[in-house]
Amino acid sequence: MTHTPLPITESPLSFASRLARWWRGGDAQPAKRVQFDRPLTPWVFLLPQLAVVVIFFYWPSVQAVTSSFYIEDPFGFGSTFVGLENYTEVLSNNEYRSTAGFTLFFGIVVTALSLGFGLLLAVKADKVIRGASAYKTVLISVYAIAPPVAALIGMMLFDMHIGPFTELAALFGYDLKVGVNYRDTVFALITIAVWKQIPYNFIFFLSGLQSVPVSVREAALIDARSGWRRFVDVTLPLLAPTAFFLLIINVTYALFDTFGIIDVIVKDKPANNPITLVYKVYLDGFKGNDIGSSSAQSVILMVLVTVLTVVQFRYLERRVHYG
Amino acid sequence: MAQITLKGVGKTYAGGVQAVSDVNLDVIDREFVVLVGPSGCGKSTLLRMVAGLEEISQGEIAIGPRVVNRLEPAERDIAMVFQNYALYPHMSVRENMAYGLKNRKTPKSEIEARVAQAARMLELGPYLDRKPRALSGGQRQRVAMGRAIVRQPAAFLFDEPLSNLDAKLRVSMRGEIRKLQRRLGTTSLYVTHDQLEAMTLADRLVVLNGGQIEQVGSPLEVYHAPASTFVAAFIGAPAMNLLDAYIEGGRVKLEGHDMGLVALPDGPITLGIRAEDLSIGTQGLPVTLDYVEELGANRIVHCFAGGQRLALIQPPEAPLSEHMTLRARPQALHLFDTTRGARLVAPATRIPEPVA
Numbered sequence: 001m002t003h004t005p006l007p008i009t010e011s012p013l014s015f016a017s018r019l020a021r022w023w024r025g026g027d028a029q030p031a032k033r034v035q036f037d038r039p040l041t042p043w044v045f046l047l048p049q050l051a052v053v054v055i056f057f058y059w060p061s062v063q064a065v066t067s068s069f070y071i072e073d074p075f076g077f078g079s080t081f082v083g084l085e086n087y088t089e090v091l092s093n094n095e096y097r098s099t100a101g102f103t104l105f106f107g108i109v110v111t112a113l114s115l116g117f118g119l120l121l122a123v124k125a126d127k128v129i130r131g132a133s134a135y136k137t138v139l140i141s142v143y144a145i146a147p148p149v150a151a152l153i154g155m156m157l158f159d160m161h162i163g164p165f166t167e168l169a170a171l172f173g174y175d176l177k178v179g180v181n182y183r184d185t186v187f188a189l190i191t192i193a194v195w196k197q198i199p200y201n202f203i204f205f206l207s208g209l210q211s212v213p214v215s216v217r218e219a220a221l222i223d224a225r226s227g228w229r230r231f232v233d234v235t236l237p238l239l240a241p242t243a244f245f246l247l248i249i250n251v252t253y254a255l256f257d258t259f260g261i262i263d264v265i266v267k268d269k270p271a272n273n274p275i276t277l278v279y280k281v282y283l284d285g286f287k288g289n290d291i292g293s294s295s296a297q298s299v300i301l302m303v304l305v306t307v308l309t310v311v312q313f314r315y316l317e318r319r320v321h322y323g
Numbered sequence: 324m325a326q327i328t329l330k331g332v333g334k335t336y337a338g339g340v341q342a343v344s345d346v347n348l349d350v351i352d353r354e355f356v357v358l359v360g361p362s363g364c365g366k367s368t369l370l371r372m373v374a375g376l377e378e379i380s381q382g383e384i385a386i387g388p389r390v391v392n393r394l395e396p397a398e399r400d401i402a403m404v405f406q407n408y409a410l411y412p413h414m415s416v417r418e419n420m421a422y423g424l425k426n427r428k429t430p431k432s433e434i435e436a437r438v439a440q441a442a443r444m445l446e447l448g449p450y451l452d453r454k455p456r457a458l459s460g461g462q463r464q465r466v467a468m469g470r471a472i473v474r475q476p477a478a479f480l481f482d483e484p485l486s487n488l489d490a491k492l493r494v495s496m497r498g499e500i501r502k503l504q505r506r507l508g509t510t511s512l513y514v515t516h517d518q519l520e521a522m523t524l525a526d527r528l529v530v531l532n533g534g535q536i537e538q539v540g541s542p543l544e545v546y547h548a549p550a551s552t553f554v555a556a557f558i559g560a561p562a563m564n565l566l567d568a569y570i571e572g573g574r575v576k577l578e579g580h581d582m583g584l585v586a587l588p589d590g591p592i593t594l595g596i597r598a599e600d601l602s603i604g605t606q607g608l609p610v611t612l613d614y615v616e617e618l619g620a621n622r623i624v625h626c627f628a629g630g631q632r633l634a635l636i637q638p639p640e641a642p643l644s645e646h647m648t649l650r651a652r653p654q655a656l657h658l659f660d661t662t663r664g665a666r667l668v669a670p671a672t673r674i675p676e677p678v679a
Contacts, residue, residue, distance in 0.1 A: 213407070213409065215405045215406070215407055215408075215409035216409045216410075216411060216412070218374075218376050218396075218403075218405070218409065219403070219405060219409040219410075219411070219470075220411070221375075221376065221395075221396045221397065222374065222375075222376075222396045222397055222401070222402065222403055222423070223397065223422050223423035223426055223470075224397060224422070224423070224426040225395055225397035225398060225426065226426070229426060233411075233422070234411055237413040238412065238413060240413075
């Protein structure tokens with residue numbers, strides 16, 4: 001093996017001049033650095049996004065995990081390390097368990113109903129030929145309403161004294177008491193949450209339907225007489241990727257994004273109203289000033305979400321056909 | 324097996340666009356009829372009306388003894404092969420073929436037998452459990468054919484099934500479709516814009532233009548006796564030479580040159596001559612050479628006769644010069660009305676019998 005002499009340009013340079021060269025990007029190999037000639041430039045571009053992620057995600061997460069091991073004085077004067085006590089207390093608490101039960105129920109019902117109605121409306125709107133854009137605009141416009149605003153509208157409709165839905169129920173002899181009666185409140189919450197989410201699902205299902213090739217639909221038209229069979233055998237499997245995506249989005253929505261709706265509906269009502277786990281985190285932490293317990297709850301939620309996402313991607317996605 | 328009858332069939336789209344008007348056609352049992360025409364001539368619309376994918380605005384379509392105007396596509400007992408195959412992407416080849424039968428409550432054993440038979444016929448055996456995306460274009464086309472075959476329908480409808488394939492595959496699939504149709508004896512209606520495909524496949528050709536039938540006939544009839552200048556220009560490659568000429572005292576005059584005798588009154592006419600019917604002689608129509616296209620087996624010679632362009636086919640060894648004189652047998656002259664484009668006299672040539 002022959003001896004290859006080292007490139008002599010490397011050694012005589014002082015540290016300062018090497019640094020200057022590095023800064024100028026003089027060492028840059030043209031093949032590797034196509035976009036930026038200075039090594040810090042890409043980081044400068046990334047900085048705002050990284051800052052957002054770190055400040056609003058990683059930092060609070062770390063804070064939550066740390067404070068979940070402490071019991072904090074309600075007035076913020078000091079905190080005591082208690083290990084896993086916050087967790088054991090939360091998990092053995094009956095109220096927490098019933099809230100978790102309601103959250104599960106709420107999540108399933110809201111996801112199922114908003115996906116179902118979204119799909120139904122999309123299938124029907126897809127068939128409309130005359131005035132199609134008017135229908136679609138009307139259906140989609142609800143999506144532009146923020147959750148708290150949707151909840152406010154909902155609350156007016158369900159108001160115990162002046163709400164038209166209450167009057168409608170009274171017409172059938174039912175005394176609808178949203179905010180007082182547990183079941184009535186559940187009904188109102190689900191109705192508002194579903195109503196708010198339908199347009200989102202509608203948009204995606206509609207675009208999914210429109211991406212099913214016309215000729216495949218026509219082939220199905222020749223192969224199967226029943227419209228229901230065609231829908232189940234051909235349209236639905238081709239919608240599966242869309243549906244899978246929406247499933248994840250809807251579960252997340254039902255569990256987390258309904259916070260605003262729940263807040264508006266139950267905020268100034270008597271106790272014993274249905275709330276979700278996320279709302280309980282807020283309630284215990286900011287209303288109850290029990291930061292330790294609240295942090296422990298949010299860590300539990302974090303773990304749940306991680307598990308849920310992994311399960312969804314690992315097991316559901318496998319059964320989804322991507323054309 | 325059945326015959327397809329179209330009576331005064333027309334299609335008017337919303338907005339009053341008349342895509343197809345007053346089409347009368349009988350496709351007899353076991354016949355292979357090709358609808359051919361340029362894009363926008365209404366051939367696909369016509370086929371889709373037979374399939375039930377397009378509503379019939381006027382007239383009546385019958386498949387076998389049944390008028391199908393009001394029947395769903397699935398009830399018409401037809402199978403269709405689409406241009407882009409239209410396979411179900413989430414089903415395996417086997418499921419794709421079986422789906423139509425399953426919905427018709429065919430017994431399982433029967434479905435299996437038919438799928439196996441079709442797979443053997445189309446050499447799809449090794450691919451039965453694959454999804455369409457794992458197949459090549461030609462294989463997908465076979466699956467689409469298989470899906471039609473297993474149904475054993477009264478009629479096959481083909482909507483430009485070969486236009487997504489490359490040229491070589493197209494030629495071989497063309498042959499296979501022809502053989503398959505002969506073997507199964509299923510009445511077939513086939514749409515294409517490719518005149519060569521139409522000529523090679525058809526028992527009978529239907530040339531469409533602007534939503535109306537220009538001519539119906541066997542490929543050779545249509546080739547040798549085109550009913551109009553449109554058909555003359557559309558069928559055959561290179562296209563028939565269509566030249567402005569006139570009749571004077573019972574003789575056809577082209578650029579002042581006497582081309583032959585006809586029994587027609589004096590006046591302007593359009594004279595059609597196929598490129599292969601022109602030959603170079605010692606006397607005749609004087610032309611000047613423009614350019615030559617070499618095809619290997621022969622060459623297409625483009626010339627000017629006066630101000631008019633014409634083409635002739637010559638063997639590659641034939642000598643060419645700047646100025647030549649061309650001749651054509653009097654039987655090879657096609658005369659058309661200049662304004663309407665319609666054929667003026669019956670052909671004197673005897674049309675060769677097709678080989679069965």
